[in-house]
Structure formats: structure tokens, C-alpha cells
Amino acid sequence: xxxxxxxxxxxxxxxxxxxxxxxxxxxxxxxxxxxxxxxxxxxxxxxxxxxxxxxxxxxxxxxxxxxxxxxxxxxxxxxxxxxxxxxxxxxxxxxxxxxxxxxxxxxxxxxxxxxxxxxxxxxxxxxxxxxxxxxxxxxxxxxxxxxxxxxxxxxxxxxxxxxxxxxxxxxxxxxxxxxxxxxxxxxxxxxxxxxxxxxxxxxxxxxxxxxxxxxxxxxxxxxxxxxxxxxxxxxxxxxxxxxxxxxxxxxxxxxxxxxxxxxxxxxxxxxxxxxxxxxxxxxxxxxxxxxxxxxxxxxxxxxxxxxxxxxxxxxxxxxxxxxxxxxxxxxxxxxxxxxxxxxxxxxxxxxxxxxxxxxxxxxxxxxxxxxxxxxxxxxxxxxxxxxxxxxxxxxxxxxxxxxxxxxxxxxxxxxxxxxxxxxxxxxxxxxxxxxxxxxxxxxxxxxxxxxxxxxxxxxxxxxxxxxxxxxxxxxxxxxxxxxxxxxxxxxxxxxxxxxxxxxxxxxxxxxxxxxxxxxxxxxxxxxxxxxxxxx
Numbered sequence: 001x002x003x004x005x006x007x008x009x010x011x012x013x014x015x016x017x018x019x020x021x022x023x024x025x026x027x028x029x030x031x032x033x034x035x036x037x038x039x040x041x042x043x044x045x046x047x048x049x050x051x052x053x054x055x056x057x058x059x060x061x062x063x064x065x066x067x068x069x070x071x072x073x074x075x076x077x078x079x080x081x082x083x084x085x086x087x088x089x090x091x092x093x094x095x096x097x098x099x100x101x102x103x104x105x106x107x108x109x110x111x112x113x114x115x116x117x118x119x120x121x122x123x124x125x126x127x128x129x130x131x132x133x134x135x136x137x138x139x140x141x142x143x144x145x146x147x148x149x150x151x152x153x154x155x156x157x158x159x160x161x162x163x164x165x166x167x168x169x170x171x172x173x174x175x176x177x178x179x180x181x182x183x184x185x186x187x188x189x190x191x192x193x194x195x196x197x198x199x200x201x202x203x204x205x206x207x208x209x210x211x212x213x214x215x216x217x218x219x220x221x222x223x224x225x226x227x228x229x230x231x232x233x234x235x236x237x238x239x240x241x242x243x244x245x246x247x248x249x250x251x252x253x254x255x256x257x258x259x260x261x262x263x264x265x266x267x268x269x270x271x272x273x274x275x276x277x278x279x280x281x282x283x284x285x286x287x288x289x290x291x292x293x294x295x296x297x298x299x300x301x302x303x304x305x306x307x308x309x310x311x312x313x314x315x316x317x318x319x320x321x322x323x324x325x326x327x328x329x330x331x332x333x334x335x336x337x338x339x340x341x342x343x344x345x346x347x348x349x350x351x352x353x354x355x356x357x358x359x360x361x362x363x364x365x366x367x368x369x370x371x372x373x374x375x376x377x378x379x380x381x382x383x384x385x386x387x388x389x390x391x392x393x394x395x396x397x398x399x400x401x402x403x404x405x406x407x408x409x410x411x412x413x414x415x416x417x418x419x420x421x422x423x424x425x426x427x428x429x430x431x432x433x434x435x436x437x438x439x440x441x442x443x444x445x446x447x448x449x450x451x452x453x454x455x456x457x458x459x460x461x462x463x464x465x466x467x468x469x470x471x472x473x474x475x476x477x478x479x480x481x482x483x484x485x486x487x488x489x490x491x492x493x494x495x496x497x498x499x500x501x502x503x504x505x506x507x508x509x510x511x512x513x514x515x516x517x518x519x520x521x522x523x524x525x526x527x528x529x530x531x532x533x534x535x
Contacts, residue, residue: 027057029089032077035061036070036103044112051116052147059120061088065103066113073100119145122152127161134164138196143172167192171200182218190225193232194376201226236377241495247384249491250391253484254449255464256471257398258442260483263472266415266435268326269333271340273443273468274461275347279317280310280444281456282351285362300365303452310448311441317347318440322433330432344461351458359457368452383452390449394442399480401438411435470514476524485525 121133206212475482497506
């Protein structure tokens with residue numbers, strides 16, 4: 001019983017401490033009553049006057065109004081929470097009269113209160129809170145908020161937030177009855193190169209009879225501002241298309257690198273390459289689930305573990321595939337195509353039986369979430385940037401492996417002249433397995449990367465296998481440099497055509513382009529040289 005009383009006393013003391021700002025505020029009882037009682041127009045006028053005066057304690061009282069914690073009895077205002085009533089004017093506990101009535105806030109009043117609270121939060125010591133307040137204020141600001149905005153501008157130290165506040169101020173002044181203020185606002189908005197500003201300027205440029213600007217000088221300045229904004233946003237769109245093209249190209253490069261080894265170097269038409277990607281993606285999903293269950297504190301590091309796991313999982317399946325099927329079909333491309341197509345169906349059905357037919361979700365770690373804002377209408381996602389960098393690292397690794405290592409030397413030797421390589425003691429069967437496992441492992445890495453930008457499902461690889469073959473053929477069979485050029489070139493070309501004709505027609509146009517290109521240059525962008533070309 002004593003413990004219960006102590007806890008109750010502590011709770012009441014905490015409640016009184018939270019309400020202490022009412023006692024110390026400069027907000028007068030009459031002002032509180034005006035904010036809580038009366039019609040909407042009266043209350044909104046009182047709120048605007050309080051904001052203009054910058055009365056201390058206003059934010060606390062506005063929050064109480066938004067929480068529906070305020071009651072009015074005659075000319076007194078009370079704040080009630082958890083059954084405890086406090087006189088808002090004195091901050092002291094007070095019994096709630098039987099005649100006390102709830103304060104009813106209409107939707108209009110709630111919008112005004114929320115806007116006022118956002119304006120008051122511009123003075124928060126936390127930058128994140130001030131940014132959130134400025135964002136909330138963007139759509140609800142009017143001339144009654146100008147004193148608060150001007151005060152916040154005078155004290156703000158963050159340049160980006162200061163620019164945002166200047167834009168808000170200019171958007172408010174654009175509706176002012178004073179022509180000089182509207183003209184000044186139009187000049188200010190010319191430097192605010194955002195889509196929201198463009199919408200605002202375009203709205204003011206409507207015909208005067210439809211509520212648009214009627215002053216010629218202001219309209220002229222608004223047209224100049226609109227042109228500057230459109231130019232800036234157009235560059236943002238162009239760079240966005242270029243980045244999405246490079247991003248798609250990096251994904252195609254990851255997918256095609258493994259195929260460049262199994263098909264380009266070994267001559268195996270592997271229709272199960274997409275399913276090896278799927279295996280890498282599901283391996284990433286499994287690693288994610290293990291980290292979430294057993295190592296939740298280290299969840300953000302699961303991708304670093306998933307990369308080697310996805311590689312070795314796909315490589316192991318590829319090695320079994322080569323030893324069990326592919327090794328008997330070298331030099332027989334049609335049989336290889338049919339056999340690997342059948343294996344792809346087996347792998348897809350196996351995954352459906354193990355994990356279900358529905359897609360599974362792979363969550364980005366915190367350091368791959370979000371993005372970096374380059375321009376007002378261009379944000380580069382961290383996961384896409386990471387995939388571009390990852391594709392470059394994998395490319396460098398594969399190039400060094402093929403060109404600088406003993407295994408790479410054996411792979412090139414077996415590819416160029418199998419009989420001669422066997423004569424000098426190279427175990428060609430083992431090298432075939434290693435090379436096919438390497439190509440399969442790279443496909444697993446592609447699946448790991450793809451899991452960070454979309455859902456993982458049994459049909460994941462079907463959307464990329466055709467594009468991967470197009471990249472390898474276009475770049476030149478057996479040419480890693482050609483694969484890079486073809487992947488990035490096709491990625492950018494596809495995105496450019498999608499913006500012009502849509503996704504379906506873009507695919508058709510790219511396919512037609514590749515068919516025509518291969519007819520004119522069958523060897524691809526880079527032709528094989530030396531004895532490799534003669535084989």
C-alpha cells in the first residue's frame with residue numbers, strides 16, 4: 001500500500017512538472033480563453049495575434065488543444081489529462097467544475113493549430129525538428145505566420161533550412177495585396193529551383209480571371225522564374241535518366257559477367273543462369289532471417305555475410321550441374337540449351353516447394369536505406385549506388401582472376417586449345433568445373449545485389465536471362481570489356497527509350513537494334529583476336 005501511494009504521488013508530481021510551463025508563461029488567461037472558446041474566426045484571429053506577439057507558452061497550450069485536453073468553464077480554462085485537472089492560467093491543480101465543456105476543434109481549426117505549432121517548432125534546438133516543422137509549414141503558411149518565419153530566419157544557422165524558410169516566406173508574400181511584396185517574392189522564387197516552387201509559380205501564372213496574377217510586372221518576373229526552374233528541373237530529369245540507366249547497366253553487368261564465362265569462354269548456353277541468380281537471392285534472404293533471429297543487434301551487417309554465402313551457394317549448385325550434366329554435352333549447343341532449360345524448371349519448382357510460390361522480402365540494412373539528394377528533383381538511392389560500386393568491384397575481381405591468376409591461365413588455355421592444355425598436364429575436367437562454378441557464383445552475387453532493389457521470388461531470373469544473353473552477344477563473345485560496354489550502353493539506351501515510348505516498346509526497339517547490329521557485325525563490339533578467333 002505504501003509503495004502504491006509513493007508511485008501515485010510520483011505520477012502526480014510528474015504531471016504537474018509537465019504542466020509547469022503554463023504557470024510561467026506570458027500567455028494571459030484572456031488569451032487562453034480566446035484561443036479555446038468562440039467561433040473559428042475569433043479563435044484563428046487570437047492564434048494569429050499570439051503568434052505575432054511571440055507569447056511564451058503558446059506551443060504548450062496549442063499542443064494541449066490538439067490533444068483535446070482543454071476544457072472551458074465560464075471564463076476559466078482547464079487542462080485535463082489522466083483524470084488530473086489543472087488551471088491553465090496558474091498551473092495549479094484545480095477541481096473541474098461540473099459545467100466545464102470540451103473544446104471542439106473543427107478540421108479548419110486543427111489545421112490552423114497544427115500550422116501554428118509547426119511555426120513555433122522552428123525554434124527547436126534540434127535541426128531535425130526544425131526541418132520537420134518547415135516541411136509541415138510549407139502547405140499551411142499564410143501572412144499571419146510571417147512574424148514567426150522572419151524571426152526563425154534571423155536565428156537560423158543551417159543554410160539549407162534557411163533557403164527553405166525563404167521559399168516559404170516568398171510563397172506567402174506571393175498572395176499579398178501589395179504589388180511590391182509580390183514582385184520581391186517572385187524574384188526570390190526564381191532561386192528556389194524545386195518542383196513545389198514550380199507548381200506555385202505556375203498556379204500564379206493562370207489567367208487573371210481565374211485567380212492568377214494580374215500585375216504585368218509581377219507576371220513577367222514569374223515567367224522568368226518559371227523558365228529558370230524548368231531549366232534546372234530538366235537537367236535533374238536528364239541526370240536522373242542517366243543514373244537509372246547506369247544503375248540498370250550495372251545490374252545487367254553483374255548478371256552478364258557470369259554468363260560471359262559460361263557462355264563466352266566455355267561456349268555453354270546455360271538457360272539456368274537466371275535460376276542460379278535466384279539461388280543467390282534466396283541465400284541472401286536466408287542469411288537475413290538468421291541475423292534477424294539470432295543476431296538482431298548486428299542486422300545491418302548481414303549483407304556482408306550474404307555476399308560470400310550467395311556466391312558459394314550458387315557456385316556449389318553450378319559445380320554439381322557441370323559435373324552431372326554439362327560435362328557430357330560440350331560441343332553440343334542445342335542439347336545443352338534444352339538440358340539447362342529443363343534444369344531451370346526443376347530449380348524453380350524446387351524453390352517453390354521449399355519456400356513457397358510467393359515472393360519474399362529482403363530488407364535493406366540501415367546504411368543502404370535512403371539516398372543522397374543531388375538536386376531538388378534528383379535523389380540517388382544508397383542501394384543503387386552500392387550496386388554500381390559492387391558491380392565495379394566484381395568486374396575488377398573477375399578481370400584480375402582471368403588475367404593474373406593460375407586458375408585464369410588454365411581457363412584461358414583450356415578455352416583456346418583443350419587438347420594442348422591436356423598435353424601439358426592441365427586437368428581439363430577440373431578446370432571446366434572450376435570455371436562453370438565461378439560463372440555460377442558470379443550469378444549468385446548478381447542475385448544478392450538484386451535482392452536489395454526488389455522482391456525475391458522463384459521467377460526472379462526469368463526477367464534478366466534474355467537481357468544477359470543480349471549483353472554478352474552484343475559485347476562480343478568471350479570479351480569482358482565488350483560486356484561492360486554493352487551492359488552500360490543497353491542500360492542507358494533502355495531507360496532513354498522507356499521515357500520516350502514506354503517499357504514494352506523500348507524492349508522491342510532494343511531487340512530490333514541488337515538484331516540489326518549483329519547482322520552487320522556478328523562478332524559484336526569487340527572481336528576475338530589471335531588463335532581464339534581461329535578456333
